[in-house]
Amino acid sequence: MNAVISVGKKVLTVVALTAFTLAVLIPLLWMVLTSFKSGPEIFASPWGLPGKIHWENFSHAWQTAGIAHFFLNSLIVTVATLAFLIPIGAMAAYVFARYPFPGSKLLFGTFLGGMMFPQFLTIVPLFFLMNTLKIGAYSLYDTKLGLTIVYIAYSLPFTVFVLTGFFQTLPKDLDEAAMIDGASHSKVFWRVMLPLAKPGLIVVGIFNGIGLWNEYSLALVLIPSEANRTLPLGIANLVMVEHYQSDWGALFAGLVIVMVPVLIVYWVFREKIHETMLAGALKG
Amino acid sequence: MKNRGRTAFIVTYLAPAVLLYGVFVILPVLQAVGYSLFKWSGLSSKKTYVGFDNFKQLFHDDVFWQALLHNAWIFLFGGSAILIVAIAVAHGMQGESRATKALRSVYLFPNIMSLVVVAILWEFVYDPHIGLLTSVMKLFGGGATHRSGAAGIDTSILGSPTQALPAVIVTFVWFAVGFYIMLFSAGIRQIPQEVAEASKLDGAEGLFRFRKITLPLLWSVGRIAVIYLVINTLNVFALVFLMTQGGPDRKTEVMLTYLYEQAFVNSDYGAATALAIANFVIVMAVSGIVLRLTRKDPTGVSH
Numbered sequence: 380m381n382a383v384i385s386v387g388k389k390v391l392t393v394v395a396l397t398a399f400t401l402a403v404l405i406p407l408l409w410m411v412l413t414s415f416k417s418g419p420e421i422f423a424s425p426w427g428l429p430g431k432i433h434w435e436n437f438s439h440a441w442q443t444a445g446i447a448h449f450f451l452n453s454l455i456v457t458v459a460t461l462a463f464l465i466p467i468g469a470m471a472a473y474v475f476a477r478y479p480f481p482g483s484k485l486l487f488g489t490f491l492g493g494m495m496f497p498q499f500l501t502i503v504p505l506f507f508l509m510n511t512l513k514i515g516a517y518s519l520y521d522t523k524l525g526l527t528i529v530y531i532a533y534s535l536p537f538t539v540f541v542l543t544g545f546f547q548t549l550p551k552d553l554d555e556a557a558m559i560d561g562a563s564h565s566k567v568f569w570r571v572m573l574p575l576a577k578p579g580l581i582v583v584g585i586f587n588g589i590g591l592w593n594e595y596s597l598a599l600v601l602i603p604s605e606a607n608r609t610l611p612l613g614i615a616n617l618v619m620v621e622h623y624q625s626d627w628g629a630l631f632a633g634l635v636i637v638m639v640p641v642l643i644v645y646w647v648f649r650e651k652i653h654e655t656m657l658a659g660a661l662k663g
Numbered sequence: 664m665k666n667r668g669r670t671a672f673i674v675t676y677l678a679p680a681v682l683l684y685g686v687f688v689i690l691p692v693l694q695a696v697g698y699s700l701f702k703w704s705g706l707s708s709k710k711t712y713v714g715f716d717n718f719k720q721l722f723h724d725d726v727f728w729q730a731l732l733h734n735a736w737i738f739l740f741g742g743s744a745i746l747i748v749a750i751a752v753a754h755g756m757q758g759e760s761r762a763t764k765a766l767r768s769v770y771l772f773p774n775i776m777s778l779v780v781v782a783i784l785w786e787f788v789y790d791p792h793i794g795l796l797t798s799v800m801k802l803f804g805g806g807a808t809h810r811s812g813a814a815g816i817d818t819s820i821l822g823s824p825t826q827a828l829p830a831v832i833v834t835f836v837w838f839a840v841g842f843y844i845m846l847f848s849a850g851i852r853q854i855p856q857e858v859a860e861a862s863k864l865d866g867a868e869g870l871f872r873f874r875k876i877t878l879p880l881l882w883s884v885g886r887i888a889v890i891y892l893v894i895n896t897l898n899v900f901a902l903v904f905l906m907t908q909g910g911p912d913r914k915t916e917v918m919l920t921y922l923y924e925q926a927f928v929n930s931d932y933g934a935a936t937a938l939a940i941a942n943f944v945i946v947m948a949v950s951g952i953v954l955r956l957t958r959k960d961p962t963g964v965s966h
Contacts, residue, residue, distance in 0.1 A: 501691035532687035593777035
């Protein structure tokens with residue numbers, strides 16, 4: 380009797396979990412499937428398979444709809460942000476982890492506080508700040524440079540938080556030994572500590588990279604012109620403003636183009652990403 | 664010897680981070696407080712000090728209360744759905760086999776994708792002409808003729824005053840639940856093996872074991888999950904902004920979509936900043952209340 384109940388429960392669990400898994404996956408699979416279909420096929424039935432694979436949806440999205448341009452913008456902004464964020468964040472984190480000074484706890488706390496401020500708290504002042512700050516004759520508003528600077532600043536709290544924890548775990552006698560050998564503080568950081576921190580830097584880079592690639596709200600407010608649009612802005616604009624619905628296939632292809640790079644990176648680094656997410660959640 | 668150039672090192676290595684963070688994060692936070700005390704339409708000549716008028720106005724603004732109420736619905740219904748599903752899935756899928764780990768990673772897909780993709784995808788799912796959902800409803804004989812009426816009346820799900828908010832909530836749950844599954848799975852992993860074994864030996868079975876052993880030990884993770892839900896549901900923006908723009912007739916308006924409208928459509932920057940501060944205070948207050956209410960574990964299990 381007990382055995383029957385336990386088998387029944389197992390079956391029920393499997394059925395429920397399968398249903399849940401399908402609920403997560405079906406919209407995603409539908410998106411990918413639809414990106415290969417022709418317009419009439421999309422209207423005929425959402426479940427039907429495409430007669431042949433319409434790769435031209437992807438070329439339409441990439442070229443005609445301008446996704447290529449947005450893709451390049453996103454790539455530039457994301458890479459530039461990471462290129463500055465990681466060293467700047469690591470330098471600050473190293474000081475917080477290894478060089479206590481009067482007020483260092485308070486300063487560190489101020490940085491962590493940034494993880495709690497919702498972006499919208501600062502969005503209006505930030506909008507005007509970017510309009511006011513000028514490089515030459517141009518303001519930072521509506522420039523990739525401006526967006527990059529803002530992205531660096533808003534990614535710092537999390538980056539400093541994770542990397543400080545990482546530097547704290549590295550053995551202390553290493554830098555002491557190097558210092559006795561006559562190396563300067565800077566030399567110890569760049570030659571000894573940073574190479575040791577490489578796994579931490581990679582995780583932080585991936586994690587931030589995904590978030591930056593996907594970022595929408597700040598870009599929405601700070602980038603009005605088409606020339607500087609990032610991928611999320613570009614695809615949103617195609618749907619909302621330009622009503623690109625005449626070419627459904629290309630729209631779905633566009634969504635797939637936005638999604639796929641992120642999911643590939645995520646899948647490769649998923650274990651590390653989970654660890655970082657949990658560390659942030661459970662300690663924070 | 665060790666202190667050679669220590670101060671200079673600290674200053675130079677902190678400077679870039681402190682400068683960027685100070686100018687682009689801390690300064691705007693302080694400015695926000697200032698802005699909220701002015702009536703201002705963006706032209707500096709028209710900036711007038713009005714004290715707490717923006718907050719008073721907000722307090723008497725029906726749209727704000729409506730928006731707050733929608734945030735509350737998303738928290739209550741979306742949040743409970745997420746907690747129930749996440750705990751159930753985490754409980755039903757214990758273990759660290761390759762398959763369970765892979766599945767947990769798959770559940771996080773929607774969370775890893777851009778919210779823009781999630782919003783547009785679900786707009787299409789609900790689309791009356793090509794949508795997945797309409798075809799499912801047709802399959803069961805309902806919703807056969809969802810079409811824009813002759814007078815141009817939108818009869819789609821996202822165009823319906825009663826169905827739009829639930830539709831957004833479903834999307835929110837789909838998007839967010841994977842993170843909470845991961846959170847609760849980690850919580851279950853933390854339960855000491857001996858406790859689980861002992862409870863099995865004691866004959867604690869199934870639902871009883873879940874209620875008496877698993878659930879109490881998940882208390883601390885559960886608190887974190889609820890705090891995350893408070894923050895994420897009161898700060899919903901992109902999903903609503905892209906799916907419904909707060910419509911139809913403000914029936915899905917939330918605090919942040921209204922803030923965006925006040926600032927970047929109506930150019931009422933003082934009112935928008937007051938709303939931003941109110942939003943922040945509400946998030947902090949609700950989080951504080953949740954933490955206080957859940958401080959004592961009612962099951963009395965200490966850990």
